[in-house]
Amino acid sequence: MKQEFRQGLKDGIPIxxxxxxVSFSFGILALAGGLSIFQAGLTSLxxxxxxxxxxxxxxxIAGGTLLEMAMTQFIINLRYALMSLSLSQKLSSEVTFxxxxxxxxxxxxxxxxxxxxxxxxLTFSYMVGLQILPIFGWTAxxxxxxxxxSVLPAAVNSALSVALYGMFIAIVIPAAKTARPVLFVxxxxxxxxxxLYYVPVFSGVSSxxxxxxxxxxxxxIGAAFFPVQEEKEV
Amino acid sequence: MVYLYIFVMVxxxxxxxxxxxTLVRGKIENRYLKSFLYYVPYTCLTAMTFPAxxxxxxxxxxxxxxxxxxxxxAFYNKSLVTVAAFACAAVFVAEQFxxxx
Numbered sequence: 001m002k003q004e005f006r007q008g009l010k011d012g013i014p015i016x017x018x019x020x021x022v023s024f025s026f027g028i029l030a031l032a033g034g035l036s037i038f039q040a041g042l043t044s045l046x047x048x049x050x051x052x053x054x055x056x057x058x059x060x061i062a063g064g065t066l067l068e069m070a071m072t073q074f075i076i077n078l079r080y081a082l083m084s085l086s087l088s089q090k091l092s093s094e095v096t097f098x099x100x101x102x103x104x105x106x107x108x109x110x111x112x113x114x115x116x117x118x119x120x121x122l123t124f125s126y127m128v129g130l131q132i133l134p135i136f137g138w139t140a141x142x143x144x145x146x147x148x149x150s151v152l153p154a155a156v157n158s159a160l161s162v163a164l165y166g167m168f169i170a171i172v173i174p175a176a177k178t179a180r181p182v183l184f185v186x187x188x189x190x191x192x193x194x195x196l197y198y199v200p201v202f203s204g205v206s207s208x209x210x211x212x213x214x215x216x217x218x219x220x221i222g223a224a225f226f227p228v229q230e231e232k233e234v
Numbered sequence: 235m236v237y238l239y240i241f242v243m244v245x246x247x248x249x250x251x252x253x254x255x256t257l258v259r260g261k262i263e264n265r266y267l268k269s270f271l272y273y274v275p276y277t278c279l280t281a282m283t284f285p286a287x288x289x290x291x292x293x294x295x296x297x298x299x300x301x302x303x304x305x306x307x308a309f310y311n312k313s314l315v316t317v318a319a320f321a322c323a324a325v326f327v328a329e330q331f332x333x334x335x
Binding site for chain 1: 236237238239240242243244245246247248250251252253254255256265266267268269270271272273274275276277278279280281282283284285286287290291292296297300301304305307308309311312313314315316317318319320321322323325326329330
């Protein structure tokens with residue numbers, strides 16, 4: 001039990017380090033958008049999403065509606081439903097209902113990936129160990145970024161503001177390279193997103209809504225034309 | 235008001251993760267639903283990145299430097315942190331360069 005926990009902690013270290021550096025830029029953006037350091041840190045601690053928080057921040061800054069916020073979070077974070085589903089199949093039978101409620105909290109892309117890569121069924125001790133450091137890293141990075149953002153030179157802030165986007169590109173490109181259908185839906189998403197952004201007719205569409213429209217439309221078209229053949233790792 | 239936004243974010247996000255993990259035990263069988271969910275992360279991340287990244291920095295040119303750097307490194311399967319760090323560095327260097335000319 002103790003050994004499982006320790007192994008989890010160890011596997012979580014690289015995730016935590018990565019999260020710290022990326023959430024740093026979320027902290028900067030959050031503060032620039034008018035959130036306090038506490039609010040930025042609280043958002044990271046309670047959400048544990050990168051894309052979701054990032055889109056949520058845009059809605060807060062734009063003063064969007066709560067419905068728009070809920071819908072955006074739902075669409076963007078919908079993939080976690082699939083991850084939780086896969087994860088549920090791999091959890092040890094000893095994991096109770098209440099323990100599942102805890103594990104669900106920080107089932108992020110990276111934690112999911114590491115957990116699924118483990119050779120044995122997953123215990124509660126291992127999952128908690130795996131999640132603790134990344135949660136800490138994600139929150140601490142945000143707080144440090146928010147606190148340092150105001151004192152850093154403008155040139156550094158400007159440079160750091162592409163960190164999250166860089167991470168997104170790093171997730172998308174390798175998949176688009178190996179799977180043609182992914183390349184197809186990605187190109188489609190870029191085209192639609194640019195269309196909504198640049199064509200004056202669509203200027204009334206908020207950025208949050210644009211993300212939902214592009215995500216759903218490109219994914220539906222992808223699913224219609226290129227339904228996934230067999231079990232895919234998501 | 236900000237706390238209300240955060241509350242909605244947390245509620246929706248947690249339920250999405252919690253419900254399948256606690257209630258659903260079987261596997262998703264519908265091929266189209268599976269495919270849709272498989273494409274969602276990629277289309278969503280892409281829609282958030284483009285064209286927004288072009289206007290995230292001080293100038294479109296420095297942002298382009300960041301995009302190109304990130305795409306090249308990602309193409310060679312560099313880690314998330316490496317890609318993000320070098321994209322930032324490229325933007326920084328490009329802006330120093332643009333300030334000189």
